[in-house]
Amino acid sequence: MAVTTDRLLAGIKRRAVIPTNQVLFDDDDILDFIDDVIKVHVVPLVDSVNGEYFVTSSLTALVASQSNYKIPSRAIGRTIRDLKLEDTTSGSVRNCPYIEPEDIHLHNNTALNFGHYFKGDEIYLVPDVGSTLTATESLQIWYKLRPSAVVKLTKAAKVSSVSIPEDLTDPGTVVVESVGDVVTSSVIDFIQGTSGNGILGMDKTCTNVAGTTLTFLGSDIPTGLAAGDYISLAGTAPVVTMIPDECSPWIERLTAQEILLSIGDDIGADKLSPGLAIEKRNLLSLLEPRNEGEPKIIMNRSSLARGGKFQHGRWLYGGI
Secondary structure, eight states, X not given: OOOBHHHHHHHHHHHHTOOTTOSSOOHHHHHHHHHHHIIIIIHHHHHHTTOOTTEEEEEEEOOTTOXXXXXXXXXXXXXXXXXXXXETTTOOEXXXXXXXXXXXXXOOTTOSOOEEEEETTEEEEESOOOTTOOOOXXXXXXXXXXXXXXXXXXXXXXXXXXXXXXXXXXXXXXXXSOOXXXXXXXXXXXXXXXXXXXXXXXXXEOOEEETTEEEEEGGGSOTTXXXXXXXXXXXXXXXXXXXXXXXXXXXXXXXXXXXXXXXXXHHHXXXXXXXXXXXXXHHHHHHSSSSTTSOOOOOOTTSTTTHHHHOOSXXXXXXX
């Protein structure tokens, strides 16, 4: 069963013994505490086991004369995991290695090697993308997706049924139990309602709201969307996205401790510390390794035996 924000709120209030009639913190304040705990404690812990819990990818089409491209806005730490070039016609993929910025002068338009470097918040390709680009290539950007900010269940729409048209250029409809904060022209995310709570679709526009029926472009509705999933404003979710359910007691206890510290109850906060240490240790034993039956294989992409498979020895947009 998915860990909803309402369930988290009840658990935190129980652990911190927060009275329902207190005026210091409302539910939105506690949800802000939860977001901070997830960013500062939970994401680093889950990511540390190298289980690829947050990894996703996106495609950005190459544009003639444009060599700089934005890092995805939801990438954790404004970093990427890997960068490749994908020919969207043939499906072939080539590696695009990282190059130190001070070495970009070595990669001119006649260079045999190519790659990318960072400048500020953008990815730069070297050599430059030419003005005569006719290739059907895209940047395949692999990155770690930031978990959504948590909101109350009442702010999201829970899916009852889905109708996707055969022609995906036609409108499709999603019937929900209640629309929450979604209105016509809202930019939304589709959120998986079962354990794991993956983000099925990001930054899609709701073209119409009529009662409890939401309309989207057919191609924007994920094929896996089903009853019990959620629709929430972009970047938010009524569940803890992409983080294993087993982390929820730790999130509750950490958040309760932060609240107690904020109101000056150091004694109450200290009483939670031993349990936090035990839960953290137990979580690490559950999360690592993610596949207990297989060792991780380390591959040298640049070896003589495998280097050719990744094809990054020559920069010719649209070909090898």
